[in-house]
Amino acid sequence: MIRILFIVTLIGWSIQLGAQSLDTLSGTADEVVVTATRTERKLSNVAVPVIIVSNKIIERAGSLRLKDILQEQTGLFITNGFGAGVQLQGLSPDYTLILIDGEPLVGRTAGVLDLNRLNVGNIKKIEIVKGPGSSLYGSEAMAGVINIITEKPAGTKLDAGLRYGTYNTFDALTNASYKKGAFSASGHMNYYRTDGFSIRPFTVERTVAPLNRFTQQWQFGYSFSTKTKFTVSFRNATEQITNELGVTNNGVITYSKGREENKDVNINPVLTHQFNDRVKTILRLYNTTFSSLQELNTTGNTLYSDYLWHQFNRIENQTDYQASKNLQLTFGAGQVNEYVRSTRYDNVNNKRSNDVTYGFTQADWIINTWLTVIGGLRYDDNRLYAAALSPKLALRAKLNTKLFVNASVGRGFKAPDFRQLYLNFTNTAAGGYSVYGSLEAQKVINELNRLGQIESLEADFYRLTNLQPEQSTGWNIGIQWLPEKSWKFNVNLFRNDITNLIDSRLVAYKKGGSQIFSYLNVRNAVTQGAELELLYQLNKYWQVQAGYQLLYTADLAQLNEIKAGRVFTRDAGGFSRLMKRSEYFGLPNRSRHMANMKIGYEHPKNWFANLRAIYRSKWAVNDIDGNGLFNSNDGFANGMLLVNISAGKKWKNNLQTQVGIDNLSDYTDVFNLPNMPGRQYYLRINYTIIQNKNK
Amino acid sequence: MKHLVKGVVVIMLMGAFVACSKKDSNGDTQVLAAVTVNDLPADTIIGVSPNGQPYGSGRFTLYSLERNQVVSNVDSNTNKWDIGFRGTTVITNSGTGGPGMGGGFVFVGTFDNLKSVPTDSTIRVDAAPSAYAITNGSNRGWYVYNPTANLVTPIPGRVLVIRTGTGKFAKVEILNYYRGGVTLPASASDDEKTRKQRFYTFRFVYQSNGSKNF
Numbered sequence: 001m002i003r004i005l006f007i008v009t010l011i012g013w014s015i016q017l018g019a020q021s022l023d024t025l026s027g028t029a030d031e032v033v034v035t036a037t038r039t040e041r042k043l044s045n046v047a048v049p050v051i052i053v054s055n056k057i058i059e060r061a062g063s064l065r066l067k068d069i070l071q072e073q074t075g076l077f078i079t080n081g082f083g084a085g086v087q088l089q090g091l092s093p094d095y096t097l098i099l100i101d102g103e104p105l106v107g108r109t110a111g112v113l114d115l116n117r118l119n120v121g122n123i124k125k126i127e128i129v130k131g132p133g134s135s136l137y138g139s140e141a142m143a144g145v146i147n148i149i150t151e152k153p154a155g156t157k158l159d160a161g162l163r164y165g166t167y168n169t170f171d172a173l174t175n176a177s178y179k180k181g182a183f184s185a186s187g188h189m190n191y192y193r194t195d196g197f198s199i200r201p202f203t204v205e206r207t208v209a210p211l212n213r214f215t216q217q218w219q220f221g222y223s224f225s226t227k228t229k230f231t232v233s234f235r236n237a238t239e240q241i242t243n244e245l246g247v248t249n250n251g252v253i254t255y256s257k258g259r260e261e262n263k264d265v266n267i268n269p270v271l272t273h274q275f276n277d278r279v280k281t282i283l284r285l286y287n288t289t290f291s292s293l294q295e296l297n298t299t300g301n302t303l304y305s306d307y308l309w310h311q312f313n314r315i316e317n318q319t320d321y322q323a324s325k326n327l328q329l330t331f332g333a334g335q336v337n338e339y340v341r342s343t344r345y346d347n348v349n350n351k352r353s354n355d356v357t358y359g360f361t362q363a364d365w366i367i368n369t370w371l372t373v374i375g376g377l378r379y380d381d382n383r384l385y386a387a388a389l390s391p392k393l394a395l396r397a398k399l400n401t402k403l404f405v406n407a408s409v410g411r412g413f414k415a416p417d418f419r420q421l422y423l424n425f426t427n428t429a430a431g432g433y434s435v436y437g438s439l440e441a442q443k444v445i446n447e448l449n450r451l452g453q454i455e456s457l458e459a460d461f462y463r464l465t466n467l468q469p470e471q472s473t474g475w476n477i478g479i480q481w482l483p484e485k486s487w488k489f490n491v492n493l494f495r496n497d498i499t500n501l502i503d504s505r506l507v508a509y510k511k512g513g514s515q516i517f518s519y520l521n522v523r524n525a526v527t528q529g530a531e532l533e534l535l536y537q538l539n540k541y542w543q544v545q546a547g548y549q550l551l552y553t554a555d556l557a558q559l560n561e562i563k564a565g566r567v568f569t570r571d572a573g574g575f576s577r578l579m580k581r582s583e584y585f586g587l588p589n590r591s592r593h594m595a596n597m598k599i600g601y602e603h604p605k606n607w608f609a610n611l612r613a614i615y616r617s618k619w620a621v622n623d624i625d626g627n628g629l630f631n632s633n634d635g636f637a638n639g640m641l642l643v644n645i646s647a648g649k650k651w652k653n654n655l656q657t658q659v660g661i662d663n664l665s666d667y668t669d670v671f672n673l674p675n676m677p678g679r680q681y682y683l684r685i686n687y688t689i690i691q692n693k694n695k
Numbered sequence: 696m697k698h699l700v701k702g703v704v705v706i707m708l709m710g711a712f713v714a715c716s717k718k719d720s721n722g723d724t725q726v727l728a729a730v731t732v733n734d735l736p737a738d739t740i741i742g743v744s745p746n747g748q749p750y751g752s753g754r755f756t757l758y759s760l761e762r763n764q765v766v767s768n769v770d771s772n773t774n775k776w777d778i779g780f781r782g783t784t785v786i787t788n789s790g791t792g793g794p795g796m797g798g799g800f801v802f803v804g805t806f807d808n809l810k811s812v813p814t815d816s817t818i819r820v821d822a823a824p825s826a827y828a829i830t831n832g833s834n835r836g837w838y839v840y841n842p843t844a845n846l847v848t849p850i851p852g853r854v855l856v857i858r859t860g861t862g863k864f865a866k867v868e869i870l871n872y873y874r875g876g877v878t879l880p881a882s883a884s885d886d887e888k889t890r891k892q893r894f895y896t897f898r899f900v901y902q903s904n905g906s907k908n909f
Contacts, residue, residue, distance in 0.1 A: 455825050509825070509832070566803060568852025574870045574896075576805050576851040622881050626839045626848030635881065671882050 034102070035127040035147040037364060037374060038136050039320055039330060047374055047394035047406045049476055049492045049531070051128040055151070058120050060608065061646055062163060062658055062684045064171050064192060066126075066148070067115035072596055072612055072644075073128060074547025075531050079589060080675045083114025089130055089474075089494050090527030090553045090590055091143035095414055097133065099147040101233065103268055104140070106312045106338075107290030108417070117237060117264065119215050121161075121173040122188035124151045130531075131494065132412030132474040135376035135392035138358055142412035142472045143496070150233075153177045153184035153221055157692035165682030169194040177692070184221040190214070196243075197677050199668045207674040209243035209258070227274040237264040245296070256298045263291045278322040286314040307348060309341045310418075326366040330376075333359040338418075346424040346440065354418070355383045370398045380413075384421065388413040388469045404480040406492075412474060416467040420502055420519040432514035435504060438467050441518035445508050453511050460520060461507040468521050472498040488535040495528040524556040525587065545598040553586035558629045569625045569633045583631040591616040591639070606650035614642045621672055637672035641665065654688040727909055729806075730763055731898040734874055737780030739893045749889045755779035755786060760857065760865045760901045774860035778867065780895055783838055783847060785829040785869075788860035792821035792828070795860030799828040801836050802854040806868040806898070809854050812907035818858050829855050837869050844881035845888055847872045857899075864902045866909055871896040 031054075036046045043050060051073050063069040067084040070076050077087040085093025094111030097104060105113055126148055133141035160174040170193050177186040193212035200207060215237040223229045241260040246253045266288040274280045289311045296304040316334030323329050336356040341348055360378035367373060374394045381387045392410030399405060416438075423437040424444070436444050442464050448454050478492035501523035508516040529551040536544045561567050562581050569579040593616070600610040622635030643665055648658030659682070666679040735758065738751035757766040757776035766776040774795035779786040788795030798818040802809055819828040830836035837853045840846070855867040873879055874894040879887060900909045 506834075513824075513832075515833075566852070568805065568850075570851050574876065575898075576853070576868060578805065578852070622844060623839075623841065624848070624878070626841075626850050627852070628834070628839065628850070 031125075033127055033129075034149070035099075035129045035133075035145055037330075037362065038102075038318065038332075039328065039364070041364075045372060045396065047372065047396035048408050049130040049406070049478055049494075051130075053126040053128070055124050058123055058126070060648065060658075061610070062660065062682070063120050064163070065116045066118040066120055069120060069126065070115060070128075070146070072598070072614060074533055074596060075130065075549040075594065076128070077591065077594060077616065078115070079112070080673065082109040082112040084116050084675075085112035086115060086146065087590065088128075088143040089496055090529065090551045090587070091472075091496060091498070095140065095142035095412070095470075095472075097137055097139075097141040097145045099137075099145065100235070100266065101150055101268065102147060103266065103284070103286045103288070103314070104312065105264070105266075105290075106288055106310045107262070107264065107292065107308070109292075109308075110419075111417070117213075117239065117262070118148065119171075119173070119190045119192060119213070119237075121190045121215075122151045122175055122217060124149045130492075131408055131476045132390070132392065132410035132472060132496075134388070134390035134412040135378045135410055136360060136362065138356070138378060138380050138390070139388070139413060139415040139469070142414050142470070142474075142498070150217060150219070151175065151177075151186065151188070152231075153179055153186035153219055155179055155692040156690060157688070158690040159686060159688045161684065161686040163682055163684040166680035167195045167197050167677065169680075169682070182223040186219045188215075188217045190216075199670055199674065199676075199678065206243055208677070209241050211239060211241040213237065213239045229272045230269070231272075232269040233266070235264070235266040235268075238262065254298055256296050256303060258294070258296050260292070260294045262293075263289075265289045279319065281317065281319040284314070284316045284318070286312070286316075288312050305343065307341075307343045309339075311339045313337045328364040330360075330362040330364070332361070333357075340418040340422075342418075344419065344425055345422045345437075352418055352422050356415075357381045372396045376410075380415075382415055382469075385415055385466065386468050388415070388471070402482045406476070406478040406480070408474075408476050410474055412472045413469040415469045416502060416519070420467060423519075432510075432512075433517065434510075434514070435517045438464055438519045441507060441516070445516060448508075448510065455509040455511045455513070457508050458506050460505040460518075460522075463520055464507065464518060467502060467519060468500050470498065470500050470502055470521070472496050486537040488533075490531070490533040492531045493529075494531070496526065498525045498527070501525060522557075525554065526556065527551065527553045527587075541601055541603065543600045543602075545600075546596070548593070548595045551590060551592055551594070553590050554584070555587060555629065558584070561629075567627055567629065569627055569631055579627065579631055583633070585620050585630040585632060585634070588620040588630050591619045593617040593639075607647075608649075609647035610645065612644045614644075616640055637669060640667055640669065640673070642667060648684075654691065656684075656686040658684040658686075660684075727900045727902060729898050729900050731870075731896070732758075732763070733876055733896050735765070735780065735895040735897070737893045737895055738782055740889050743889075751782065751893065753781070755781040755784075760859055760867070760899055761861070761863065761903070763901075777859035777865065778855075778857055780893075782893055783833075783840075783872070784827065784831050785837065785855065786821055786823075787828045787857060789828060789858070790820035791823040793860065796858065796862035797828075797860050798858040799856050801829060802856050802866075803852060804854060805852060806854050806866065806900075809856070809866050810909055812856055812864060816856070818856075838872065841881075845885060846878060846881065847892065848878055859901075863905055864907050864909075865899050867897055867899040869895060869897045 031043045031052055032040050033043050033046050033050055034040055036048050036050055053069055058069050067078055070086055071078045079085040079087050079093055086096055087093060088096045098113050128146050130144040133145040137145055154177055156178050158176045163171040173190040175188050191214050196206040196208040196210045198206040217235040219233045221231040239262040243258040245256045245258055269285045271283045292308045294306040295302055314334060314336045318332040321329045338354045340352045358380045362376035364374045376392045378390045390411045390413060394408035397405045421437040421439045423435055424440050426434040474496045476492055476494045481489040500521040502519050502521055503523050504517045505520050505522060506515055507518045529549060532548045534546045562584055565578060567579045568576045571577050595615045598612045602608045617639040618636040620630035620634055621637050623630060624635045625633045642663055644662045645664055646660035650656045662680045663678060668678050735756060737756045738754055740749040741751055743749050754768055757771060757779045759766050759775060760777040772794055774788055776788055786792035787799045788797030798820045800816060800819050821827050833840035837855060838847050838849050849869040857865045857867055859865060871878060872892060874891040876896040879891060902909055
């Protein structure tokens, strides 16, 4: 099978200095956040943990793909199965909602939305809101929401940039903006290509295959009056990946060619109307289609072909009402229609669909000079699954001018996805096994049973019912402390209690022994920990920023088994012994400690340099002792340190140049991080052709 | 994969005696010695089919726990053997397995803590192909197969209670499934995983007096 591939390139991070230097750390600087409350709100008034990554941070450093910049943020762990996913507060990538300008992206593979699909060349800022966001955003916002806010048309400008680096990685982009009277327009184009690489010796196959990606986004705006505005955005991204594989069978190597093509189209018209000082309404339409084709060919024969087509349509209205000086109310409602076709289901021509109707409300109440309360509630009525009710309550207290406390609790959910309902997959190799979605499983197994092809039905077969949404309750309690102008300190404690997790279970055996799996709501888990962030402005030139996350996770069924004395491991002699609670490591692919440190230097004459280090402690990858969970006797990936550096200068003639080295120490881990390349160098040039004059 | 392991393996097994035995004041209870058997081949791989599936000769390796030795397949239709191994399938001398008085089940717990067969336990008999006394299949009986790593690992804390061909009791802990008694790393080649699999290392205690106490 073709791997879903990604390029780990670079970089990027830089530091803003001078007057607004404290902007880089979430907390007090008065940047505007929209994702946390769906209304524009000063960061200093937001009661939940938020990270804002500004375009300056991204641009100056020259990150190329979304993954590059997210991996440098505190508490974000980039996973590498089925593309680069983001793990937030210990929850898998499935549970973080990814938005562009407030609209969701579709096209997840095994729950992962590949962050390499997104380029960062026209991003104004990225808002990362941690903790359940389902009270505003519905499904998927269990761990948090990442909202990518693109540059809006502003003034008249034109610029272009080129970047070239190791593995013939080449990136070209241009941004244009035009504004005249009531009309505005902007365009963004980006081309990215790489040779890919292999850090596995002696293989033809590249762990990251040669690929090219093209992205364009066009936005148009028209103001009918000062009160009414219409905007429409078109985005189109394509990705082509090719790879050669050598498959050895009985000593004969067969060369095959893999090909993958992904397309992403988004259309988003938005009408905004301000009725008066108090009432503003927004009508949003959204259509997105993702299609993906993967093929494996050997001398003309297609060995394997996989196709996925996923369309998501939405209409939504949101109305904000300023009831009084201290009370803002938000009301919203919408309808989603989703369609999926795939070779992974019984018939590729069979279009599967789902509809969701939802409503939400939020009250944002400034009780007095030191206390603000935000309460929200959302109801999602789902045609295929049970409905979900998602409340949230958040408080922010200003204890004094230097000390703030935030506390929030909310419910998050994720509706079962199409794969968990309709998957119809049989692997004929490796002994043979099948996986069916929960709706498909009962149908198929009953039919096989009628034909006498079922050997035995397992207990879990009888538990197959309609899937329920997966749910979580998330708690966040944080303190922000600003002892002096040059110091900033954030602490946040979090806990997520997750129930009804969907997992695959063995439900039947076919005659001949091959196994049949399906999906059930069977698991409960907990993640908890602490995040720390620190910012220190040494002087006019130097700034240090550090972040740390401590994380504990557990599968509750596993904990119960351990407590009941039914979990064992082996001693050095290979004999079984009872496993102790203290040996339990929790969920796999999670590091207990993650840290980052960024040191930035900025010279008044437009020079800058920075060093960014990212650390993650060991994470469990392999259940070596066979007891079905991860404990200290099992296989771990080594803890790792990644160091990136970069430096640049802005010249007088509208030219900017930058050089950088990623993965300075050339750290690689062939087995556990096959997608992470070794040391890479790059050079970047940006040129402003038309300077913005009438902003 | 091209590596063939010859069908008949002449290896033999070292019985390593570990425990000591002593008598209590009454003289009727004995702490029985545990015996370890290393690298017992169990239908090792002799070839690979055109579609890539490795295969063996298809024969069970039959073992007498009473005499601590391999029993020839010629004697398969007698009660001379107590336990048989073929790949991950473990049979007892009972039901479809053989004509003896055997049977067994998988006990959850440690080897040392199994001091006597619990009175409420059911001794199962073999009913191939779906219901062996020692339940077959990944994560159902004594082992788990990890398809990502392509490795078979005995589940810790699983003891096979075996009623022998002659109706005596024994307890068996399977320690490893690979030659040398060490599970290969996940990073080992599939070729090596194929060549070295189906070699059992196990320890057992045999109770000759007919009681269910060990």
